[in-house]
Amino acid sequence: MKKYETPLLDELEKGPFPSFVKEIKKAAAKNIMANDELGQVEYSYKTNRVYWKHGGIVGVLGYGGGIIGRYSMLPEMFPEVKFFHTVRVNQPSGWFYTTEVLRELMDICDKYGSGICNFHGSTGDIIFLGTTTENLEPIFAELTSHEKPRHLRFDLGGSGSALRTPSACNGPARCEWANYDTLEACHQITHEFQDEIHRPAFNYKFKFKFAGCACDCVASIARADCSVIGTWKGPILIDQDAVKWHEKKGMDIDREIVRMCPTECISYDGKELKIDNDECNRCMHCITRLHKALKPSGERGATICIGNKAPIVIGTIISHVIIPFMKLEPPFTEFKELARKMWDWWDEHSKPRERIGEVIEFQGMRSFLEAIGVEPIPQMIKEPRRDPFIFFKDEDIARVKEVEEEEKRTGKIIF
Amino acid sequence: MKKYETPLLDELEKGPFPSFVKEIKKAAAKNIMANDELGQVEYSYKTNRVYWKHGGIVGVLGYGGGIIGRYSMLPEMFPEVKFFHTVRVNQPSGWFYTTEVLRELMDICDKYGSGICNFHGSTGDIIFLGTTTENLEPIFAELTSHEKPRHLRFDLGGSGSALRTPSACNGPARCEWANYDTLEACHQITHEFQDEIHRPAFNYKFKFKFAGCACDCVASIARADCSVIGTWKGPILIDQDAVKWHEKKGMDIDREIVRMCPTECISYDGKELKIDNDECNRCMHCITRLHKALKPSGERGATICIGNKAPIVIGTIISHVIIPFMKLEPPFTEFKELARKMWDWWDEHSKPRERIGEVIEFQGMRSFLEAIGVEPIPQMIKEPRRDPFIFFKDEDIARVKEVEEEEKRTGKIIF
Amino acid sequence: MGFYGDRKLTAEEAKKLRETDIGPPYFRDFLPPVIKKNYGQWKEHDILSAGLMVHTAESGDKIWTIRVATPRLIATDTVREACDIADKYCDGHLRWTSRNNIEFLVSDEKKVEPIQKELKERGFLMGGIGYRISNVVHTQGWVHCHGAATDASGLVKSMMDELAEYFTTKELPNKLRLAVACCPNMCGAVHCSDIAVVAIHTTVPIIDHDKLGKICEIPTSIASCPTKAISPYPEKKSVKIKDEKCMYCGNCFTVCPAFDPFDTERDGCAIVIGGKVNCLRTNTKFARLVVPFISNRPPRWPKVVAIIKHIIELYAKHARKHERVGEWVDRIGWERFFKLSGITFTYQCIDDFTFMRDTFRNASTFKW
Amino acid sequence: MGFYGDRKLTAEEAKKLRETDIGPPYFRDFLPPVIKKNYGQWKEHDILSAGLMVHTAESGDKIWTIRVATPRLIATDTVREACDIADKYCDGHLRWTSRNNIEFLVSDEKKVEPIQKELKERGFLMGGIGYRISNVVHTQGWVHCHGAATDASGLVKSMMDELAEYFTTKELPNKLRLAVACCPNMCGAVHCSDIAVVAIHTTVPIIDHDKLGKICEIPTSIASCPTKAISPYPEKKSVKIKDEKCMYCGNCFTVCPAFDPFDTERDGCAIVIGGKVNCLRTNTKFARLVVPFISNRPPRWPKVVAIIKHIIELYAKHARKHERVGEWVDRIGWERFFKLSGITFTYQCIDDFTFMRDTFRNASTFKW
Numbered sequence A, B: 001m002k003k004y005e006t007p008l009l010d011e012l013e014k015g016p017f018p019s020f021v022k023e024i025k026k027a028a029a030k031n032i033m034a035n036d037e038l039g040q041v042e043y044s045y046k047t048n049r050v051y052w053k054h055g056g057i058v059g060v061l062g063y064g065g066g067i068i069g070r071y072s073m074l075p076e077m078f079p080e081v082k083f084f085h086t087v088r089v090n091q092p093s094g095w096f097y098t099t100e101v102l103r104e105l106m107d108i109c110d111k112y113g114s115g116i117c118n119f120h121g122s123t124g125d126i127i128f129l130g131t132t133t134e135n136l137e138p139i140f141a142e143l144t145s146h147e148k149p150r151h152l153r154f155d156l157g158g159s160g161s162a163l164r165t166p167s168a169c170n171g172p173a174r175c176e177w178a179n180y181d182t183l184e185a186c187h188q189i190t191h192e193f194q195d196e197i198h199r200p201a202f203n204y205k206f207k208f209k210f211a212g213c214a215c216d217c218v219a220s221i222a223r224a225d226c227s228v229i230g231t232w233k234g235p236i237l238i239d240q241d242a243v244k245w246h247e248k249k250g251m252d253i254d255r256e257i258v259r260m261c262p263t264e265c266i267s268y269d270g271k272e273l274k275i276d277n278d279e280c281n282r283c284m285h286c287i288t289r290l291h292k293a294l295k296p297s298g299e300r301g302a303t304i305c306i307g308n309k310a311p312i313v314i315g316t317i318i319s320h321v322i323i324p325f326m327k328l329e330p331p332f333t334e335f336k337e338l339a340r341k342m343w344d345w346w347d348e349h350s351k352p353r354e355r356i357g358e359v360i361e362f363q364g365m366r367s368f369l370e371a372i373g374v375e376p377i378p379q380m381i382k383e384p385r386r387d388p389f390i391f392f393k394d395e396d397i398a399r400v401k402e403v404e405e406e407e408k409r410t411g412k413i414i415f
Numbered sequence C, D: 001m002g003f004y005g006d007r008k009l010t011a012e013e014a015k016k017l018r019e020t021d022i023g024p025p026y027f028r029d030f031l032p033p034v035i036k037k038n039y040g041q042w043k044e045h046d047i048l049s050a051g052l053m054v055h056t057a058e059s060g061d062k063i064w065t066i067r068v069a070t071p072r073l074i075a076t077d078t079v080r081e082a083c084d085i086a087d088k089y090c091d092g093h094l095r096w097t098s099r100n101n102i103e104f105l106v107s108d109e110k111k112v113e114p115i116q117k118e119l120k121e122r123g124f125l126m127g128g129i130g131y132r133i134s135n136v137v138h139t140q141g142w143v144h145c146h147g148a149a150t151d152a153s154g155l156v157k158s159m160m161d162e163l164a165e166y167f168t169t170k171e172l173p174n175k176l177r178l179a180v181a182c183c184p185n186m187c188g189a190v191h192c193s194d195i196a197v198v199a200i201h202t203t204v205p206i207i208d209h210d211k212l213g214k215i216c217e218i219p220t221s222i223a224s225c226p227t228k229a230i231s232p233y234p235e236k237k238s239v240k241i242k243d244e245k246c247m248y249c250g251n252c253f254t255v256c257p258a259f260d261p262f263d264t265e266r267d268g269c270a271i272v273i274g275g276k277v278n279c280l281r282t283n284t285k286f287a288r289l290v291v292p293f294i295s296n297r298p299p300r301w302p303k304v305v306a307i308i309k310h311i312i313e314l315y316a317k318h319a320r321k322h323e324r325v326g327e328w329v330d331r332i333g334w335e336r337f338f339k340l341s342g343i344t345f346t347y348q349c350i351d352d353f354t355f356m357r358d359t360f361r362n363a364s365t366f367k368w
């Protein structure tokens, strides 16, 4: 195996934080692809630019996604990375593993790939970093086959203009604040939409992320076209003794809690903490800080926000409220129906490479709400429109006229 | 004179608030134009629509503005308002009058017009509401002639794609908070730019408004392309006894002042009120409420904001900071130069019917700042850009490279 | 009357007499002596009642201001009446405010009571100072403008009759600024008012193709449309409007009279709230749409008036001292405002113009 | 290795064995027994140290979590090493976090100390829990993506070496989330991070006209440009770019490889700060540009690192407890941030894309 001098990358083996260079070298010690990857990355460091190129679409039979084709621009210098595709493997909900399955995954990665992975990709997948075109089918077969008794059975994740691999915070598995079963939701929804994941039929990508509460530990609002964020409807229960406990531990309840409550609905007189639950917007600040003392109660569910996307073309969008509250319980029928309705509308109104958030902007929220059968309510917006540029449908005016007729009859104004 | 039945308008003579119908009728009693105006307005009330129409441009010789041509759509029904132009008369700074000049103005309005005025138009002018084309020159002559000894000498205001009549709050004439002489500034600047007012040569209208402090009693930031808002640079002086006086009068200093200070820079321990002047943003809240106790000190001047306009075409804009601080003292040379530079840039970069605020958006603030010779500083913005869509000029990159060279030489990072 | 008495100048005379570019008269010539003397030296002011305040100079001199409402549209004789009063009590000095009120400027304390008495007797309405409703900024309406989708003066009169006690006596948490614009050109600059009415059309303009070809330029007509609803119609040497894209702003009409957006049944008023101009405490705020459409019901627009009054009463009851309407609503949240007010939330409240993105709620944190 | 040992499957075999649409495995099969038992019944948690927390269920059961950093890019053998440890102390159970850390899930209190000891000995870095810097969300960079304007892994390593003690020990006012995106596509979704690096180009792409005609569609190429800088170039059956309109986003390249935006001298990094994802206290915030361009200086990007560290130290010193970076800066104002930090304010910080209007300051109220 060729030995590359890597003076620049060697620098990055030093220092306290774990080193990706050590990882590549560890793999390179026994894998020729990893070795040429090392060489090419060093060459990038030396010359200050990237040497991967666009390439033809590659994949496995019957799927349109899950693989990112990648080719070196310098195949003469680094022949083993002439093909260096990634395989996106759909992680289990919440990224929980047993050592058994991990070992099996690693074996496949070593056998067919470069021995390097990303744990995890930014969307959530397990990424096998680098393999050749001809290895794709074998990898796929080893991942999916149920022929032999074994632990591992994985499928590919999404890529291209498809539903992308959904992901979820660890939620009820290890967190006291989950308002719905993020993991189960993520799992069942992923299974429901296998076709949408594997066979790109959308006009652009679409992402789901499931967070159990407003902490949004899976960054759903900033990274998913559909962000499902747990919330509740009842009052916050208060254990006054525990409040004292926090105070004793050094918390300045007035500064840290009362004054930081965005709705100014908490008061504390040194004895009793009170919350005006009607005015609380459930931001979770007090609950997370007084975590031994406060907890939500009552009906549980999720707020569904739509539309996030990265900056290109029209600038970053973050998801916005579409369904203020939906119960989210297996089999998640309402949610699945919503997804289908959204996609139908999106499909009908979009051009290629337009994400759903963009299309909502282009068409206006009304068209979208009408398509999914949701009435407008003020919870959907931070504030109403400011310019007097107002569209009406004839039926809107008709409704106004009806109300006005009734007002004339009754002499009472209807607001 | 024809007598119109006005059952609908008669309704509007009732009630406690002064009635415009009474005013029209008062004029109509002796003025046939006012009488037909009454008739036409009643007809509008009856039929629910307006009956004025677009018409040819009218004006006085050598001026392109100051008159709004107006014609009735129903000249058969209301012959005396077949022509019903308005004359915009440039008010004196701060709308101060003597009874003498007012009487003379009223005489002109009666003689040539309908005997109805607007005191004042939304831009600030005295408006003679309704006259005929042939009366325009005589009105103009009576307003401007200096032939006879008399008090009145007025000129027309602006209209069309011109500088519009500037206006100012009463400022130093009757207010303790004026940071510059709004009235003098308004006066001198109006006189400086007589040509720009009377002979429309811009691509669209342009408005100045002068407010003496952040209270903005002339709504400059929301109603002028160039909003000149007084401010200061020194600390807020505190008269602690007067603070007590306010407290005794019933003010809750903590709730009403301390907690309402947007920068949280006021504290009050029941004895002494303290202000951290470095963190104060000079919002004027505390000063206006503790008006006997607090006052600004130090250098005085104004913040100059640019760009306001009404919603059409691209949506409302309110003026934004361009010059955080400018001394504003007679003869206002710096300000006048700024105005000329702005207009040159605007002229060069705009199409007809594009206000300066729109053009700043189309071109980006940089082009404008460079043209007027102002360096960018953070005071101009609420927050920096959010999308990674960044323009550079070669010189910008060159400057970065220079700094980086220096850093290499000295080993010290320059932030 | 005039310098030449009743006689109208002839064109010939006018030509000889006229002068250009003289600009407005010098305001200092019109200032009362006490103001001239204490110009820029005012120390403080006290609001003595809704219609009366006194400013005290560093020198100890004082000037009393008595403020009275006007309908803005005013007959010459009414101005003369004000002049008579000002002659009697103010040595001939008076001013108008930026909101169309008259201010009588009294230098002699002894005249303060008498002038108020006389104003009252003559039926002038004193008020508007302090934490109250002042006069309504508004525009021409059916009285004079070709573009008006409603009348302005009548609306103002109807509103203020109902709200008069907030002008003359009752206090509110802070000043409350009302405005009316009679079309989306918004000469009333209502966009930063606490509560405002903006008149709107709700039908797609009808185009007179013959007229258009004759009197308007096609590119200008096309460019006038904010939503790009207008496109060429070469067959007719005119343009056409794509109905779904038109939001009836009337700008095509402003630019070219061949467009007719008027509709006696479907012109009406929208109500926007929560704007503010100044930057005290919080920055300038835009007013936001709460009621998208109310049919014109002259002479009294009862529904418009009722809704405005309702909102003001809510504000009076719920806002904290010094909070403007927009500051109050921002604190409690728009969802809470709609609940409190019972006003129906409609699709129209959801922005669908350029800045919609920043008006959508990007958070699960709202009130039920 | 694999189910078929070392032997690679043939195409034929693969075809027989493969199955489609099976979806991911059921996560419940991978959960530790104590989690299965107490699923959804957790009561509270305690953060015991930077790398250790314990969750207690209503039942009284507990699970300890030990978190360790990874470089995300990881060799199979390192995963195996983690497996060895998990076998020894966690009954074979472990998980990854949403920020690329490994979490060892210990059910037996007695094993909590020993696993930490062993992790330390093996050189794993424990930390990232609580008010600290956790791992850096980042993307492929030169390691794998064709579009990268800088490397991501190397930048992360350089940053975190310098900031490691904020991962392992030191506390900050609140969590601090870092991210790196290697091009404006922003796969790292840096737009809502406390502090992030986004790699950018600063030259207008060069177009290979022959290639473009052959492999790309002209309308798609034109549509790809956010600023409409691309227009047809019929003479060459290609397109051209209007230089002044191009802001180097590289989207034309994403859509069509005939555009080449790369420039070894002029690719580099921008720094954005003040974003946050969650809605605690304040809504989700966008990160904002503070440093527009720093030349790539591999292997350590010293200037990028120094500026980030400088900002973090300012934050540590000035922010109130529980304030995120953006909440702190919003409270003090961006003008104050630039003054405090000494960072040069440039034209580039002033927005000139769609939403500029709402970023301009509409008030005379700012700090000197």
Ligand code: SRM
Pocket (backbone or CB within 6 Å): A068, A070, A086, A088, A118, A120, A121, A122, A123, A124, A125, A126, A127, A157, A158, A165, A205, A207, A222, A223, A224, A308, A309, A310, A311, A312, A313, A355, D138, D139, D140, D144, D145, D146, D147, D185, D186, D187, D188, D189, D254
């Ligand atoms: C692998 C991954 C980065 C990583 O290192 O983790 C990635 C890699 C690529 N992304 Fe991404 N994106 C990845 C997560 C994201 C995210 C973050 C997320 O999903 O949470 C975003 C921002 C969120 C969003 O979707 O808006 C993201 C926004 C983009 C975009 C911009 C999309 C847009 O609407 O503007 C592109 C450009 C495109 O679609 O052509 C893109 C395109 C790409 C391509 C396919 C490059 C291209 O031009 O074709 C990259 C392939 C690189 C490679 O060498 O494998 N990637 N991409 C992430 C997927 C791994 C996984 O499946 O787990």
Ligand code: SRM
Pocket (backbone or CB within 6 Å): A094, A168, A169, A170, A171, A174, A175, A176, A177, A215, A216, A217, A218, A219, A288, A289, D045, D096, D097, D098, D099, D100, D101, D128, D129, D130, D131, D134, D135, D137, D174, D175, D177, D192, D193, D194, D275, D276, D277, D278, D279, D280, D324
């Ligand atoms: C393990 C993880 C979820 C997962 O399924 O992987 C997780 C776990 C917890 N989060 Fe989180 N958060 C995790 C990513 C996030 C993210 C997403 C991200 O960083 O990209 C966010 C949003 C960040 C943002 O706003 O930019 C997030 C915002 C929070 C917050 C809100 C912090 C704040 O701004 O005030 C809390 C509340 C708290 O800290 O008390 C929280 C609280 C928690 C708690 C205390 C919840 C609990 O009771 O178990 C967990 C331990 C906290 C800790 O690490 O200090 N978690 N948390 C993620 C760990 C990532 C890592 O390796 O560091």
Ligand code: SRM
Pocket (backbone or CB within 6 Å): B068, B070, B086, B088, B118, B120, B121, B122, B123, B124, B125, B126, B127, B157, B158, B165, B205, B207, B222, B223, B224, B308, B309, B310, B311, B312, B313, B355, C138, C139, C140, C144, C145, C146, C147, C185, C186, C187, C188, C189, C254
């Ligand atoms: C008279 C006045 C309303 C009033 O009753 O007070 C007025 C009346 C007209 N305005 Fe105005 N505007 C008047 C102040 C304003 C203001 C407020 C201000 O200046 O403080 C604005 C909003 C601020 C601004 O300039 O942006 C204003 C924004 C407009 C617009 C929209 C301009 C834009 O940039 O979008 C138009 C449409 C146009 O320019 O074609 C307009 C057009 C008009 C026209 C000329 C109608 C037209 O389409 O040609 C109106 C003539 C009506 C008439 O019958 O006299 N008027 N106009 C105000 C001028 C009186 C004066 O000189 O004192």
Ligand code: SRM
Pocket (backbone or CB within 6 Å): B094, B168, B169, B170, B171, B174, B175, B176, B177, B215, B216, B217, B218, B219, B288, B289, C045, C096, C097, C098, C099, C100, C101, C128, C129, C130, C131, C134, C135, C137, C174, C175, C177, C192, C193, C194, C275, C276, C277, C278, C279, C280, C322, C324
């Ligand atoms: C006379 C006038 C100036 C003029 O040159 O004409 C004026 C005069 C004063 N204003 Fe004003 N303001 C005048 C229009 C305005 C406007 C413009 C407008 O309404 O269109 C504003 C901005 C309104 C807005 O923000 O939407 C305005 C916002 C203020 C404020 C800030 C109120 C607040 O939001 O907290 C103060 C401070 C205060 O009230 O203590 C103020 C304070 C004052 C003081 C106390 C200043 C002083 O010491 O003399 C004056 C008497 C106040 C009063 O009426 O209660 N003045 N004031 C205007 C009277 C209009 C009227 O007839 O009612």
Ligand code: SF4
Pocket (backbone or CB within 6 Å): A169, A170, A171, A172, A175, A176, A177, A178, A179, A211, A212, A213, A214, A215, A216, A217, A218
């Ligand atoms: S998002 Fe909420 S439920 Fe999910 S892990 Fe974070 S804190 Fe727990």
Ligand code: SF4
Pocket (backbone or CB within 6 Å): A260, A261, A262, A263, A264, A265, A266, A275, A279, A280, A281, A282, A283, A284, A285, A286, A287, D281
């Ligand atoms: S959850 Fe948020 S809004 Fe509700 S009481 Fe707690 S801090 Fe206040």
Ligand code: SF4
Pocket (backbone or CB within 6 Å): B169, B170, B171, B172, B175, B176, B177, B178, B179, B211, B212, B213, B214, B215, B216, B217, B218
């Ligand atoms: S703007 Fe300021 S200076 Fe002018 S009148 Fe109002 S309070 Fe006085």
Ligand code: SF4
Pocket (backbone or CB within 6 Å): B260, B261, B262, B263, B264, B265, B266, B275, B279, B280, B281, B282, B283, B284, B285, B286, B287, C281
């Ligand atoms: S002027 Fe405003 S910011 Fe300054 S101390 Fe007073 S209330 Fe605070």
Ligand code: SF4
Pocket (backbone or CB within 6 Å): C139, C140, C141, C145, C146, C147, C148, C149, C181, C182, C183, C184, C185, C186, C187, C188
């Ligand atoms: S708002 Fe419209 S209708 Fe009213 S005066 Fe202005 S242009 Fe005319």
Ligand code: SF4
Pocket (backbone or CB within 6 Å): C204, C205, C224, C225, C226, C227, C228, C229, C230, C241, C245, C246, C247, C248, C249, C250, C251, C252, C253, C259, C261
């Ligand atoms: S009314 Fe406005 S939106 Fe409709 S066509 Fe005319 S300009 Fe366009």
Ligand code: SF4
Pocket (backbone or CB within 6 Å): D139, D140, D141, D145, D146, D147, D148, D149, D181, D182, D183, D184, D185, D186, D187, D188
């Ligand atoms: S951010 Fe850009 S360069 Fe980096 S992985 Fe994503 S597409 Fe590739």
Ligand code: SF4
Pocket (backbone or CB within 6 Å): D204, D205, D224, D225, D226, D227, D228, D229, D230, D241, D245, D246, D247, D248, D249, D250, D251, D252, D253, D259, D261
């Ligand atoms: S780099 Fe971006 S802005 Fe420049 S031409 Fe390409 S797509 Fe347009």
